[in-house]
Amino acid sequence: MDLYVNLLSPNSRKVVAVAEHLGLDVTTHVMDFGNGDLKTPEFLAINPNGKIPALTDGDFKLWESNAIMAYLASKSDNSSLWPKSDARYDIMRWMNWELAHWGRWISTYGFETFLKKMFGMGDADPKVVEEAGGFIQRFGAVLDGHLANNNFLVGDAVTIADFAVASHLGYRIAAGLPLDSFSNILAWEARLNEIPAWRNSTPNAG
Ligand SMILES: N[C@@H](CCC(=O)N[C@@H](CS)C(=O)NCC(=O)O)C(=O)O
Numbered sequence: 001m002d003l004y005v006n007l008l009s010p011n012s013r014k015v016v017a018v019a020e021h022l023g024l025d026v027t028t029h030v031m032d033f034g035n036g037d038l039k040t041p042e043f044l045a046i047n048p049n050g051k052i053p054a055l056t057d058g059d060f061k062l063w064e065s066n067a068i069m070a071y072l073a074s075k076s077d078n079s080s081l082w083p084k085s086d087a088r089y090d091i092m093r094w095m096n097w098e099l100a101h102w103g104r105w106i107s108t109y110g111f112e113t114f115l116k117k118m119f120g121m122g123d124a125d126p127k128v129v130e131e132a133g134g135f136i137q138r139f140g141a142v143l144d145g146h147l148a149n150n151n152f153l154v155g156d157a158v159t160i161a162d163f164a165v166a167s168h169l170g171y172r173i174a175a176g177l178p179l180d181s182f183s184n185i186l187a188w189e190a191r192l193n194e195i196p197a198w199r200n201s202t203p204n205a206g
Contacts, residue, residue, distance in 0.1 A: 001026045003068075004046065004054040006033060010103070010167040011065035012053045013201045017163050018069050021197035022076045065167075066095045069160040080157035090154045094161035098168075102143070105135035106168040106177060114175035114205075133178045140182050147184035151191060158195060166192050174205035 003019060003026050005012035019026045031037040031052050038050045047054040047063040055062045055071065062068050073082035082088065109132035112124035143165065146153065153161040169189050172179060179185055192198045 001055060001057045001072075002029060003027070004029045004031050004043065004052050006031050006052055007201070008033075008203050009052055010107075010170055010203075011051075013170060013203065014065045014160075014163050014167045015053045015055070015068045015072060017197045017201040018072045018081065018160060020200060021081065021195065022072065022079055024072060024075055026072075066099065066160075066164055069095075069164060073160050080155070081160050081163075083155070083159070087154050087159070091159050091161040094153045095164045097139075098161075098164045101135070101139045102165060103168050105132045105139065106175075108132040109136055109177060110168075110171050110175040114171055136178055140179055140185060144182040144184045147188045151188070158192065162188075162192060163198065166198070170203040171205055 001024065003015055005016055005028060007013065007016065007030070016028065018024075019028075031043070037043060038052065043054075044050055046056055046061050049063060051063065053063070053065050053068055055068045057071075062071055070082055073079065082091070109129060112129050112132070116122055116124060152158050153165060166189060169177075169179075169185075171177070172189070193202075
């Protein structure tokens, strides 16, 4: 299997961590954001969106990080990550929530407060930061409330839902995400960081 990723990307982090956690035999291709790697005809034939992560397995091609996580996790029969039970629907629920709400607003906030500075794109727009911050606190309260009584998002052990939702916390401090008052989220983040594959995939926030 081949994975096309960049370790600075939260969506790439998800799939890199799953592959390492399961000890899968994958070849990792590090794609550069700035030099046109994502726009070559060869890469666009894998992912016409020109985005990472992407996966190939022989002739099979897959894009969208959460689908790739499930594909990789299904290669192991012996892992809590993607259990063969109705828990899968609960996992999918959190992964859809991550794409639609949580990651959507954290990405907006992080672009304003962190990436713009990193790429010399000017100052954060305070209106956008305020709007995104409000949504992060609204959805953060849902996550924090769930984690008040649960060590992991689904069941008693780590699943791909945890990696998907936590992938956006890699820049929590660097981007100044307004999550400091959510003690259950912070404790869960620390719990996940005890998992070597998760810890090893932490982005260098510079
Ligand atoms: N929903 C997609 C999002 C993929 C995505 O936006 N990837 C970013 C990096 S995290 C990217 O490739 N950006 C480069 C670009 O859009 O040109 C997924 O979950 O895989």
